[in-house]
Amino acid sequence: MELTSRRRLLVVAGKLLVTVLTLGLLYHSVFAAPDTAAAWRALLASALRGAGRGPVLLALALVPVNWGLEAWKWWRLARHLEPVSFRRSFRAVLVGLTLGFVTPNRVGDYAGRIIELKSRRLDALGAVFLGRYCQLVVTVVAGSLGLLYFLLTFYLRGYPASELGLVVAAVALNAAVLLPLYRSQLLLAVLTLVRPLRRFRPYLAVMPTYSAQALHAVLALSALRYAVFCGQFGLLLLAYGAQAPFGPGAAAIAGTFLLKSLVPSLNALADVGVRELSATHLFGLLGQSALPVLSASLSLWVLNIALPSAAGLLFVLRLKVFRKKKAAKPLVVS
Numbered sequence: 001m002e003l004t005s006r007r008r009l010l011v012v013a014g015k016l017l018v019t020v021l022t023l024g025l026l027y028h029s030v031f032a033a034p035d036t037a038a039a040w041r042a043l044l045a046s047a048l049r050g051a052g053r054g055p056v057l058l059a060l061a062l063v064p065v066n067w068g069l070e071a072w073k074w075w076r077l078a079r080h081l082e083p084v085s086f087r088r089s090f091r092a093v094l095v096g097l098t099l100g101f102v103t104p105n106r107v108g109d110y111a112g113r114i115i116e117l118k119s120r121r122l123d124a125l126g127a128v129f130l131g132r133y134c135q136l137v138v139t140v141v142a143g144s145l146g147l148l149y150f151l152l153t154f155y156l157r158g159y160p161a162s163e164l165g166l167v168v169a170a171v172a173l174n175a176a177v178l179l180p181l182y183r184s185q186l187l188l189a190v191l192t193l194v195r196p197l198r199r200f201r202p203y204l205a206v207m208p209t210y211s212a213q214a215l216h217a218v219l220a221l222s223a224l225r226y227a228v229f230c231g232q233f234g235l236l237l238l239a240y241g242a243q244a245p246f247g248p249g250a251a252a253i254a255g256t257f258l259l260k261s262l263v264p265s266l267n268a269l270a271d272v273g274v275r276e277l278s279a280t281h282l283f284g285l286l287g288q289s290a291l292p293v294l295s296a297s298l299s300l301w302v303l304n305i306a307l308p309s310a311a312g313l314l315f316v317l318r319l320k321v322f323r324k325k326k327a328a329k330p331l332v333v334s
Helices: 001-031 034-048 053-078 085-101 107-116 123-154 160-182 184-195 195-204 212-240 244-261 266-283 290-316
Strands: none
Touching: 001 085, 053 085, 053 212, 053 244, 085 290, 107 160, 123 160, 123 195, 123 244, 123 266, 160 212, 160 266, 184 195, 184 212, 212 244, 212 290, 244 266, 244 290, 266 290
C-alpha cells in the first residue's frame, strides 16, 4: 500500500514538473524571447488583416492535418503490437509531443507513446524508433537533394570532378539510409557485433517483424507529413513577403529541415536557433532578406510545436502511468 502511494506521488510530481517546464518554455519562447514574440505578434496581425491572412490561416488549418498524419502513422505501427484505436494513437502523439518538448532530443516522445499502450512496451520502443526513422529517411532524401542544388549552384560550379563526386556521395548516402529500413536484420547484426550498441538490440528486435507493405505505408505517411511541413513553411514565407522561385525555394526548405534534423538539441526550444540559422543562410543565397524568412520559420515552430505541446498538457495531466493488473479469473472445474 505504501509503495502504491509513493508511485502515485511520483506520478503527480512528474506531471506537475512536465506542466511547469512546458509552460515555462512556452512563455520563454513565445513571450520572453524578443525575436519570437515579434514574429508571433506579426503572425497574429497577418491573420487578422493584410494579404498574408489567407496563407497564415491555411498554414494554421494544416496543423491538425500534420499531427493527424503522425497519429495515423503511429496507429499503423502500434496496431502491429496490440489492438489500438486511432483516438488513442492521436492522444499518444500529443502526449509524446508535450513530453518531448522538455526532454533532450525529444526522448520524451518515446515515453508518451509507450505509456498509452497496455502491453509489449519494450517492443513499442522499436516501433517508435521505426516511425521516427521513416520520417528521417524522407528528410534525408529530400534534404540531400535540396543541399545538392545549393552546393552545385553556388559552391562547386566549374569543378566537374567535385560535382560528380558530390552526386555519387548523395546517392550513396540515400542508399545507406534506406538499407537499415528494409534490411533491419543487418542493423541488428551490426548492433550485436559492436559491444557498446548491444544494449539497444532488444529494443529494436521488433523491426524485422514489420512487412514490406507496412513499411511502404509508414514511409508514404511520412512523405505526406513532410509535404505538409514544407507546404506550411511555403505558405508562411508567402505571408511574410518572401518571393523565392518555387524550385529553389523548395530546395531551401528541404535543406533547412535536413540541417535541423542533423543537429542534436537539448529540447524543442533549442531547435529554433538551428532552423532559423539554416533557413536564413539558404534563402539568403536566393536573395531573400532575413526578416521574412526568420518570421516564417519561427511561426512554423509556434504553430506545429508550441501550440500542440500546450494542448497535449490536457492529456498529460490525465495520464495513467501505472495500469492496474487485471485479477486472474478463478478456474471453475465442472
